Amino acid sequence: MDRTHAEDLDRSDPLRHLRDRFELPDGLIYLDGNSLGALPRGVRSRVHAMIDDEWGRDLVASWNTHGWWDLPAAVGATLAPLVGAGPASVSVGDSTSVQLFKLLVAAARLRPGRRTIVTEPGNFPTDSYIVSSVARTLGLTVRWWSAEETPDIRDVLDDDVAVVSLCHVDYRLGRMHDGAGVTAAVHDAGALMLWDVCHSAGAVDVDLDGWDTDLAVGCGYKYLNGGPGAPAFAYVHPRWHDTLDQPIAGWHGHADPFALERDYRPATAALRVQAGSVSLLGVGALSAALEAFDGVAMADVRAKSLALTDLFLTLVEERLAAHGVAAEAPREHARRGSQVCLRLPEAYGFVQALIRRQVVGDFREPDLARFGFAPLYTRFVNVHDAVERMVTVLESGEHERPENTARAAVT
Numbered sequence: 001m002d003r004t005h006a007e008d009l010d011r012s013d014p015l016r017h018l019r020d021r022f023e024l025p026d027g028l029i030y031l032d033g034n035s036l037g038a039l040p041r042g043v044r045s046r047v048h049a050m051i052d053d054e055w056g057r058d059l060v061a062s063w064n065t066h067g068w069w070d071l072p073a074a075v076g077a078t079l080a081p082l083v084g085a086g087p088a089s090v091s092v093g094d095s096t097s098v099q100l101f102k103l104l105v106a107a108a109r110l111r112p113g114r115r116t117i118v119t120e121p122g123n124f125p126t127d128s129y130i131v132s133s134v135a136r137t138l139g140l141t142v143r144w145w146s147a148e149e150t151p152d153i154r155d156v157l158d159d160d161v162a163v164v165s166l167c168h169v170d171y172r173l174g175r176m177h178d179g180a181g182v183t184a185a186v187h188d189a190g191a192l193m194l195w196d197v198c199h200s201a202g203a204v205d206v207d208l209d210g211w212d213t214d215l216a217v218g219c220g221y222k223y224l225n226g227g228p229g230a231p232a233f234a235y236v237h238p239r240w241h242d243t244l245d246q247p248i249a250g251w252h253g254h255a256d257p258f259a260l261e262r263d264y265r266p267a268t269a270a271l272r273v274q275a276g277s278v279s280l281l282g283v284g285a286l287s288a289a290l291e292a293f294d295g296v297a298m299a300d301v302r303a304k305s306l307a308l309t310d311l312f313l314t315l316v317e318e319r320l321a322a323h324g325v326a327a328e329a330p331r332e333h334a335r336r337g338s339q340v341c342l343r344l345p346e347a348y349g350f351v352q353a354l355i356r357r358q359v360v361g362d363f364r365e366p367d368l369a370r371f372g373f374a375p376l377y378t379r380f381v382n383v384h385d386a387v388e389r390m391v392t393v394l395e396s397g398e399h400e401r402p403e404n405t406a407r408a409a410v411t
């Protein structure tokens, strides 16, 4: 498969114009949007305006005149359709870890008497740490479910399970769960379903309402491009809009914060997940970043994500198999997120050597080189050229050179 084929795919790509909505350095092939999304063009001016015209000039009046108070809910409403949710069901604010803590405790409180949380050992670590901490806090037990060992989740569910907390797309191998199917199984067991959609929101057609999920969290800085440390979002299904009881009962989640009442009275819908003041410059940046999705159908985004990973998988087989490098990703579309890993013993040096050749991916322990394909700004020729540079690195042995194998703090 030659470069002309990739050029043809770019020419017929209905999303090809979206790359112009991003600032990307010339010549860089950026395949790490699943870690930190690229900079959307509108963010710079939005943050400058917030500093110059809002904070700098209008100061505290900005809470009213520039809509600061309502911004976390407004940005949640803008984000909601990207994850298949109604506008009131999503708000943005704390980090994913904190959102997860609040929603897990709330889920357990909705199932008093049930003493077990089910989750996966292959989670992104924060998910496992938070599940374990919530279990310690509430005196619950963690039951670990591995889809590889026990494919049907029903086999680990019973009437002691309060909540099941899973990552929709696995952060390492990109394997994707069946959102609707797993949620239905969990509901059959009388438990609540909480999805972490960090690795799917903005790249995969997530359908939280359609799956009938109870709760969800997702981060703002990956495929949603909200910038480093961008606020994460929380989703609450409408059936819990008036009953969810989350543990960090701060004044931003109060029904009438400026009544300054002694006792907590929660707001409705996703607003009741809010706790305290959030970083508004971050929320403003995320707000501008989401404009990159204006007029974009998530079905088209998903179709392109699959076409990009299909091309990568084919080229890896054609060009890298001879070097003993194979892709680790589900071949089945319904099970694949928007990333593909290559497994090789020198994965760290391989990633570093590629970065020197202007192809940015990342390394994940112990032997994975991970590449994310953000459909809004990744071109098919990028995929082709990245694989050619991988061939160059492997043939020259650059991945084994000391300058590439010395570890940095962030891998």
Ligand SMILES: Cc1ncc(COP(=O)(O)O)c(C=O)c1O
Residues within 6 Å of the ligand: 095, 096, 097, 098, 124, 126, 127, 167, 171, 196, 198, 199, 219, 232
């Ligand atoms: C699946 C998943 N959940 C949570 C997080 C971390 O979220 P935060 O740093 O916003 O707490 C990550 C970070 O990469 C992640 O991949």
